[in-house]
Amino acid sequence: MKKNLxxxxxxxxxxxxxxxxxxxxxxxxxxxxxxxTTTLVGDLxxxxxxxxxNLKTLMGPGIDPHMYKASAGDVTxxxxxxxIIYSGIHLEGKMExxxxxxxxxxxxxxxxxxxxxxxxxxxxxxxxxNYDPHIWFDVSMWKESALAVNQGLKELMPxxxxxxxxxxxxxxxxxxxxxxxxxxxxxxxxxxxRILVTAHDAFGYFGEAYDFQVKGLQGISTAAEAGTRDMxxxxxxxxxxxxxxxxxxxxxxRKSIMALQEAVKAQGFDVKIGGELYSDxxxxxxxxxxxxxxxxxxxxxxxxxxxx
Amino acid sequence: MxxxxxxxxxxxxxxxxxxxxxxxxxxxxxxxMTDAITHTILLGIVIAFFITGSLTSxxxxxxxxxxxxxxxxxxxxxxxxxxxxxxxxxxxxxxLLFSIAIILISKYAGSVHLDTDSVLLGQIEFAPFxxxxxxxxxxxxxxxxxxxxxxxxxxxxxxxxFKELKIVTFDPALAxxxxxxxxxxxxxxMGVVSVTAVGAFEAVGSILVIAFMVGPPVTAYLLTDDLKxxxxxxxxxxxxxxxxxxxIAMQADVSIAxxxxxxxxxxFGLVFIFAPKKGLITTMNRRRVQKKQFAANSLLFHILNHExxxxxxxxxxISNIEVNLNWHKGYLDKIIDSLMDNKQIIIExxxxxxxxxxxxxxxxxxxxxxxxxxxxxxx
Numbered sequence: 001m002k003k004n005l006x007x008x009x010x011x012x013x014x015x016x017x018x019x020x021x022x023x024x025x026x027x028x029x030x031x032x033x034x035x036x037t038t039t040l041v042g043d044l045x046x047x048x049x050x051x052x053x054n055l056k057t058l059m060g061p062g063i064d065p066h067m068y069k070a071s072a073g074d075v076t077x078x079x080x081x082x083x084i085i086y087s088g089i090h091l092e093g094k095m096e097x098x099x100x101x102x103x104x105x106x107x108x109x110x111x112x113x114x115x116x117x118x119x120x121x122x123x124x125x126x127x128x129x130n131y132d133p134h135i136w137f138d139v140s141m142w143k144e145s146a147l148a149v150n151q152g153l154k155e156l157m158p159x160x161x162x163x164x165x166x167x168x169x170x171x172x173x174x175x176x177x178x179x180x181x182x183x184x185x186x187x188x189x190x191x192x193x194r195i196l197v198t199a200h201d202a203f204g205y206f207g208e209a210y211d212f213q214v215k216g217l218q219g220i221s222t223a224a225e226a227g228t229r230d231m232x233x234x235x236x237x238x239x240x241x242x243x244x245x246x247x248x249x250x251x252x253x254r255k256s257i258m259a260l261q262e263a264v265k266a267q268g269f270d271v272k273i274g275g276e277l278y279s280d281x282x283x284x285x286x287x288x289x290x291x292x293x294x295x296x297x298x299x300x301x302x303x304x305x306x307x308x
Numbered sequence: 309m310x311x312x313x314x315x316x317x318x319x320x321x322x323x324x325x326x327x328x329x330x331x332x333x334x335x336x337x338x339x340x341m342t343d344a345i346t347h348t349i350l351l352g353i354v355i356a357f358f359i360t361g362s363l364t365s366x367x368x369x370x371x372x373x374x375x376x377x378x379x380x381x382x383x384x385x386x387x388x389x390x391x392x393x394x395x396x397x398x399x400x401x402x403x404l405l406f407s408i409a410i411i412l413i414s415k416y417a418g419s420v421h422l423d424t425d426s427v428l429l430g431q432i433e434f435a436p437f438x439x440x441x442x443x444x445x446x447x448x449x450x451x452x453x454x455x456x457x458x459x460x461x462x463x464x465x466x467x468x469x470f471k472e473l474k475i476v477t478f479d480p481a482l483a484x485x486x487x488x489x490x491x492x493x494x495x496x497x498m499g500v501v502s503v504t505a506v507g508a509f510e511a512v513g514s515i516l517v518i519a520f521m522v523g524p525p526v527t528a529y530l531l532t533d534d535l536k537x538x539x540x541x542x543x544x545x546x547x548x549x550x551x552x553x554x555x556i557a558m559q560a561d562v563s564i565a566x567x568x569x570x571x572x573x574x575x576f577g578l579v580f581i582f583a584p585k586k587g588l589i590t591t592m593n594r595r596r597v598q599k600k601q602f603a604a605n606s607l608l609f610h611i612l613n614h615e616x617x618x619x620x621x622x623x624x625x626i627s628n629i630e631v632n633l634n635w636h637k638g639y640l641d642k643i644i645d646s647l648m649d650n651k652q653i654i655i656e657x658x659x660x661x662x663x664x665x666x667x668x669x670x671x672x673x674x675x676x677x678x679x680x681x682x683x684x685x686x687x
Contacts, residue, residue: 070433
């Protein structure tokens with residue numbers, strides 16, 4: 001037995017030694033290291049911080065933040081980070097408590113949603129005090145988030161304040177243009193036809209901001225399955241309002257929305273699947289939607305084209 | 309702060325803490341209890357959420373722990389009726405409690421991010437960042453303290469009740485005669501399992517809880533029959549799985565928990581194949597040796613049976629034996645060679661004769677077989 005243990009140990013030892021070489025997740029330079037959680041937050045930080053910071057985004061495109069599992073490299077990135085920027089309002093769940101706690105030691109921590117007026121947040125009727133975290137599809141809220149990021153980065157690097165302010169200014173202009181574009185496209189559809197049916201309730205703020213009635217098939221949590229009664233009610237709603245298209249989302253499985261389509265068909269009405277919407281993350285480069293602005297443009301085009 | 313080292317420390321502590329009750333779970337054939345607990349705690353979290361109305365209340369973790377205890381309690385109650393097997397009892401309790409939780413969520417909390425992950429951290433990757441910081445001073449990861457406490461509790465429990473646990477696990481009837489209540493010990497053991505599972509879920513996540521609590525004890529069981537050694541081996545194997553898994557994950561930049569669980573599976577596979585006594589290779593070898601032994605005996609009996617007959621040179625010729633016993637020529641040659649090596653037979657003119665030694669051995673093994681048959685059928 002002792003001999004066997006010895007053999008085992010000699011096998012294990014090289015692996016342990018090998019493991020000691022660290023993979024670097026940030027380039028070696030003097031710039032501060034910043035970790036962003038979702039692709040949307042990452043894009044925002046990139047727009048304000050530019051090349052003055054080293055940025056690492058933990059979650060890839062199309063990842064549901066709720067289902068995110070860290071990789072070994074993410075651990076090293078978080079260790080080396082000077083600042084961690086996240087979305088907040090419980091989007092990242094338990095991770096947020098951990099981030100906030102880290103603030104007490106050497107890391108700066110920032111929730112992009114921190115300055116948004118809580119009275120503007122959507123409260124869940126069934127569970128008051130718990131807010132909808134999907135703030136990004138209301139451009140005005142994303143502008144407030146941009147301000148928060150600008151402020152946070154200035155605290156991190158006061159010497160680059162001017163650059164960050166300049167970046168913020170031009171980015172806010174781009175966001176204004178995006179806002180105009182979204183409003184223009186929304187206006188192509190008469191108000192009573194602005195009904196957005198999707199797989200999960202990630203478009204609440206979008207509905208508020210651009211006058212869409214939003215119906216989600218699933219709850220906010222992507223982990224819960226849609227109930228049968230929800231499905232029937234929604235099917236009835238679609239038939240009554242003659243909704244032309246329903247939409248799938250990239251970070252949620254297609255099958256619930258396809259089941260809904262079938263339920264509508266059973267009532268003799270045909271509803272199209274209008275296409276895929278980005279909900280919790282940006283798209284990727286192959287689709288030309290790797291930024292927030294491109295992602296939102298793609299979404300509004302899909303929605304309006306589907307409902308026209 | 310050194311997350312790499314801390315993750316490995318947490319993994320080792322969780323592995324050892326889980327091995328202690330895990331060994332008894334495996335021996336009691338209730339390994340999947342851990343899987344059940346990691347699911348049913350959702351109900352505890354949901355109920356606690358309805359009471360507190362908040363996703364961040366510490367009561368949610370308390371709810372989870374209580375539901376873990378309720379799960380093992382209900383399973384033990386069903387189990388004690390003796391109307392069903394232990395795994396069936398788990399199969400009843402686990403889906404029941406888990407689906408009540410799902411129904412409650414879809415009915416009353418459909419719009420909230422409510423699931424186990426939002427209350428329990430459940431990611432070993434983040435464990436080193438969940439630190440105890442008091443007054444600006446960093447005391448290290450919370451998981452180390454929590455799992456360290458659980459490890460001490462488990463160690464004290466197993467050491468203090470080792471004799472009772474051993475008797476209750478292997479011979480409940482004897483335990484009852486000796487005045488040890490199996491039920492009480494079982495409830496205590498399952499209580500320890502529940503606390504360990506919930507604590508480890510918070511520290512390292514559900515997959516690793518199951519991997520650490522079941523994998524190493526099963527692996528250790530293949531290496532030894534001694535309960536004490538099994539506990540020690542299991543702890544060492546679990547700790548090694550954690551450390552090796554971590555280092556591979558760092559190299560490959562993949563999920564740490566996932567790699568640790570995979571390594572647990574690989575370690576089991578290697579031991580399953582190569583274990584000195586119960587391993588696949590040993591078992592196959594043993595079977596081959598037994599088969600050859602049986603063939604050699606058959607050949608010897610055949611020769612013994614015919615050696616006094618007139619046409620012995622026909623019956624005991626190699627060519628006839630080959631036809632009679634319906635063996636391949638190569639196989640027959642191998643058996644003959646080994647019997648000749650043992651000096652039990654000799655060959656003259658292609659006819660096999662028993663040596664005195666061979667005859668004595670054949671008669672003895674013949675009588676052994678007949679004797680044992682008589683013992684079995686005529687007593």
